[in-house]
Amino acid sequence: MIDQLLMEPFGADIDLAEAVLKDYNAHLVRKASSMKGHYADADALEKLIQQGDPLHYEVFEKAVPQETGHLQFGLSKLQPGTVGEEFFMTKGHYHEIPEAAEVYLCLRGKGYMLMKTTEGECRAEYMERGRVVYVPPYWAHRSVNVGDEPLITFYVYPGDAGHNYGDIEEEGFPKRIYKRGDKVEIL
C-alpha cells in the first residue's frame, strides 16, 4: 500500500544571492489586469492596464501533488510600484482548508504580509531579507511590496490547503498600504 504512495525525494536549488529558484516547473504570472477590484483607485489601475499591463507578480514552484501530507513550496516575486498611491500587492487569499498555516521567508526586498480574519482582525507583519513570517490558520494573507526592488519570499504550506479567493474578494482587507512621499502609511 505504502509503495503506491511513495514519491521520489528530490532536491532543488535556490540562488540565494539572486533569490531565484532554479529549474522550476510551475510558473504563475499575474499582470495588473489580474488585479481588478483589489486596489482602492480603480481608475489608476485601469490607466496602468491601458499603458501596457505591466507584470505584477510571479510564483515559481517545484510542483508537488496538491494532496494531504505534501508541502507546497516555491518563490513569490512581487514587483515594486504603486497603483495611485497604493503599493503593489498580491490578490491575497484564505486557504480552502482554513486550518492550513503558511510560512514565508523573505529573501529580498522590503514589504509587509497583510493578514486578516473573518472577524475583521488585521495585522501587518514587516518583511525584509532573513525575516520569517508565520501566517497562522484562519488568516487571509497578502504580500505588499513597499521597497524599490522586487519583494521575493520563499513559502511553504500544506499540499492540500488550496486557495479561497472568493471570500477575500467580497470582504477586502480592512487596511491598505500607501506610499506618501517617502513614507509608508498603513491605514
Ligand SMILES: O=P(O)(O)OC[C@H]1O[C@](O)(CO)[C@@H](O)[C@@H]1O
Ligand atoms: O494567490 P495570490 O494571492 O495571488 O498569491 C500568489 C501566491 O502566493 C502563494 O500563497 C505563495 O506566496 C501561492 O500559494 C499563491 O499562488
